[in-house]
Amino acid sequence: MKTRYLAAAIPIAFAGAGTAFAAPTGGAYLSDPQHEWVQDKLAENIGMPNMIMCFVSALRADAMVNQGPYVALVDMEKCDSGKRGQDTSSSTNVGATTATNYTSVVVNSVRVSNDDPMIAHAWFVPNDGGGTPERIFARAVVSVSPSTTNPNGQFSVSFCGVAASQADPLSGSCSMFLGTMSANASVLTFSENGMGDFGGAPQPYTTRLTITKSSTGGSGRIAATGQGPMPVDAGFVYDSQHFKRGQANPGKCFSRDRAQADYSTWRYGVYMADGSRLDLAQPGFPIRATYGGQTYWGGASFWGVFLPGGVLDQVTQVTRVEPGSNAAGTVYDLTKAGGKLYRMTKVDGLMGDLKGQSVMVFLPGNVVAGDANGGLYELTWDGAQLVAVRRQNACDQNGCTWTDLAKDANGNALAPTYVTASGLRASAPFMKALQGYSQSAGGEVRIEVPASGELADATPVTTRSRAVVVPGSAMPNLVCTGRCPKGALSAGDFTGNTVFQDITYLDWSGNPTTRSSEFVFEPVQVASAISYAFASDGLLMSGGNAVDASALALNGNYQYGLQSGRLIDANSASFAAARCGRADINSPYEQSSTGDTICPWLVDNVPEYYTYETGPNPWNRYVGLSSGGVAVSFDPPMNFVLTVSTMNTTEAAGSPLIGSKVQLNYNGFGDLQGIPGTCVDTTTNQPVTCGTGSSNGQRWVPAFSIKDGTELVNDSVTYYAKYLEREMRFGKVPDAACATLDLTAPLATALPGAPTDDPRAAMGTQPTVTAAPKVVHGVVQ
Incomplete structure (x- = not known):
């Protein structure tokens, strides 16, 4: 919705930018449509219609006219601009940012004749x-x-929401929300009433919007209540050069010059040299399940199995469906577990590969001056120094707050805070490496701390590729020395910070000391390591108790689930590589395959280890398919390494990201992930440090866009990228530039009344559809 209709309020001339790449000259590369829209703060108060209109676009009703009712699968994450704009950089869970979330939609599109409306x-x-x-x-x-x-064309949309549990959804009022939108060549109006949740309590809300346009410009007004701490009543006005908005004059002024705008791309297509779409050989397939007399549609892929509305917990079998076919498919048994075990395999790299990218690292006390306790930091390598950008303060059900180390409260630059190798050696001599997480680097990152000198572009860095361990796989005992979760977890463990078991480690003088394994970085004697078994049902077992948080409601630090530390196969070469010893307390620990101690900095660098996660989110749990006892395997994401330059991205010369190597994950057409992120102030559209200040005043966006025609190489084969969906944000200019634009008239614009058009009578009961989905998020099957 936002993509199409805010463009009416703020019209722009779409002009393509040329590239120097030998992009395909035919096929889907040329014919696949590209969508661009203006993103502005005024759009924040029309979240529900934005989502609904995104759905309308993804349903492809225009391509299915008079073909009868059909099922379309729509990716929820791509239609919820609120979730899309959330800062996920601090999440250490790849699944939290890559899992597909399909909603099954039944659609019927009709047109009596060419003279009648669709x-x-x-x-x-x-x-x-x-x-x-x-x-x-x-x-x-x-x-x-x-x-x-x-x-805009000419259209009207009406929508009604009732509780999904309502016995007769066609009766009574639209208790959740009721809204209407209509548009013609010069006027667009929108009105919605509903019941929402602000501050944890039910609260009614309203939204009213009117937009008018002319050949020389346009104006509008939006009023909203119940969607924030204060009501909103704002106007906007624009001409060919500038756009102005505010609740009174002078307002905020922005340029409409595309050269001064910023862009964020949310979806990409990847194509073969002949212009055809790149599809993974076995990325996944649609499935259906029957429960309570109803048919539910979902999907299965590398990231797991999806069915809507909690149905996954109720069924034991699903049926594969071929898009566009009514033929009965293979019936699969569901294998479920409350957790998931990953095998992590070492991949070597260099510090220079991470230039400009965000790495989340827990630093012990005194590594950063003035921080005696230590904490979670966002670090970035600028090509010469490792810079601390922000520090996490606290987390609750509303997320986490951060302290900005780059700018003060007024946005003025602060003196850089550096994390140095010499500082690490002095304050944390046991830390031979920094172990962290980078979404753009593909997950876990290990930065070696040199024994002398400082960090440099040539400093060794390792990342990890990962594979899911299927329950029932032969797996010997695993051992853990850090972040070792308890068995029989309870809600009290998470609220009381007793999630991890205590462990006895050796301090630097060789004295045994016991504390929570969550914060242990020191050596641990082999006899003191905590042992786990991987049960055939897919759960990690500790002393006969399962490590299972799948039924618990988690928030704050654990909103994305619980992850263990590194687990090593006790009978593997990796275990031998992690063992160490020393001649006496005055000597450094050295690797020794027969040593009686495990050194965490060696664990971080072994060829292979495991990690385990559990939690209530779909990606925290293992759900697999099998047929005749044989597990179904899916292709993992295809990986590309993009070396950031001014030729292949929108990054400007001199950006700290120039020269950085970014790990991109391709999960299938339209789903290319891994670009590092940044945050922008929604009032000014200017960059801000993520997590600092009010979360309502900032949005997370990709740090750059990949230019059309950029070459992406995998296994010596070259592919080509092209944007499918992107937003444009106007550039902020001095408010004096909008002196000729007046908000007085827009703020007096008449707004539509309360919505009254309930569509349910015209629509009737939802049709029963048993055929396979005909559309998957805008792609006709």
Whole structure:
């Protein structure tokens, strides 16, 4: 919705930028459409219609006219701009940022004749995993298609939300929300009433919007209540050069010059040399399940198995469906576990490869001056120094807060805070390496601390590739020396910070000392290491108790799930490589395959170790498919390494990211991930340090966009990238530049009344559809 209709308020001329790449000259590379929209703070108050209109676009009702009711799968994460703009850089869970979240939508699109409007009905229950589940009815009537001179076309949309548990969804009021939107060549209006949640308590909300446009500019007004601490009543006005918004004059002024704008790309396509789309050989497939007399649609892939509305916990079998086919597919048994074990294999690299990228690292006390206790830091390598960008303060059900180490409260630059090798050797001599996490580097990162001198581009760095261990696989005992989770976890363990077992380690004088294994970086005697077994049902076992948090409600530091430290096969070469010893307390520890001690800095560098995760999120748990006792395997994401330059990205010369090697993960068409992120202030569109200040005042966005035609290489084969969906943010200019634009008239614009058009009577009961999905997020099958 936002993508199409805010463009009406703020029209822009779409001009393609040329590249020097030998991009494909035909096929889907040329024919696949590209969508661009203006993202602005005023859009924050129309989240639900934005989501609904994203759904409408992804349903492809225009391509399915008069073909009868059909099922479309829509990726929830791609349609929820609130989630898309959340800062996930501090999450240490790849699944939290890569898992697909499909919502199954039943659609019927009809048109009596070419002289009649297209009418599309959609019934669905969003699979958003939070709050009261909603059943949504949406009806769109399109009379005139969008065109260059009329980018809105002429249409009306009405939508109604009721509780998904309501016995008769067609009766009573639209208790969750009711809204309408309509547009023609010059005016767009939107109105919504609903019941939401602000500050943890139910609260009614309203939104009203009017936009008018002319040949020389336009203006509008939006009013909203119940969606923040204060009501909103703001206006905007624009001409060919500038855009101004605010609740009163002088407002904020922005340039409409594309050269001064910033762009963030949210979806990419990757193509073969002939222009055809790149598809993974076995990325996954749609599935269906029957429960309570109803058919539910979902999917299975490398990241797990998805079914909406908690159905996954209720069924034991699913059926594979071939897109566009009604033929009965293979029936698979579901294998479920409350946790997931990964095998992590070492990949060598260099510090220079991480230039400009975010790495989350827990630093012990006194490594950073003035921080005696230590904590979680975001670090970045600028090509010469390892810079501390921000420090995590505390986390609760609303997320985490951070202290900005780069700028003060007024946005002024602070003196850089450096993490140096010499400082690490002095304050934490037991730390032979920094072990952290980088989303853009593909996950875990280990930075070697040199025995002398300082960190440099040539400092060895290792990352890890990972594979899911299928339950039932032969697995000997595993041992742990740091972040060793307890068995029989309870909610009290998470609120009381007793999630990890205590362990006895050796201090630098060789004295045995006991504390929580969450913060142990010192050597541990082999006899004191904590042992685990990997049970055939897929759970990690500690002393006969399962490590299982799948039924617990987690938040704060654990909102993305619980992850263990490194687990080593006690009978492997990696275990021998992690053992160490020393001649006396005055001598350094040295690697020794027969030593009686395990050194954590050696564990971090072994060829192979394991990690375990558990939690209530779908990606925290193992759910697999099998047929005849044989497990189904899916292709992991295809990996590309992008060396950032001004030729292949929008990064400017001199950016700290120039020269950095970014690990990109391709999960299938339209799903290319791994670009590092940054945050922008939603009021000014200017960069800010993520996590500092009000979370309502900033959005997480990709740090750069990949230019069309950029070459991506995997296994010596060259592919080509092209943006599919991106936002444009106007550049902030001095407010005096908008002196001729006045907010007085826009702020007096008449707003639509309360919505009254309930679409349910016209739509009726949701049709029963047993055929396979015909559309998967905008792609007709």
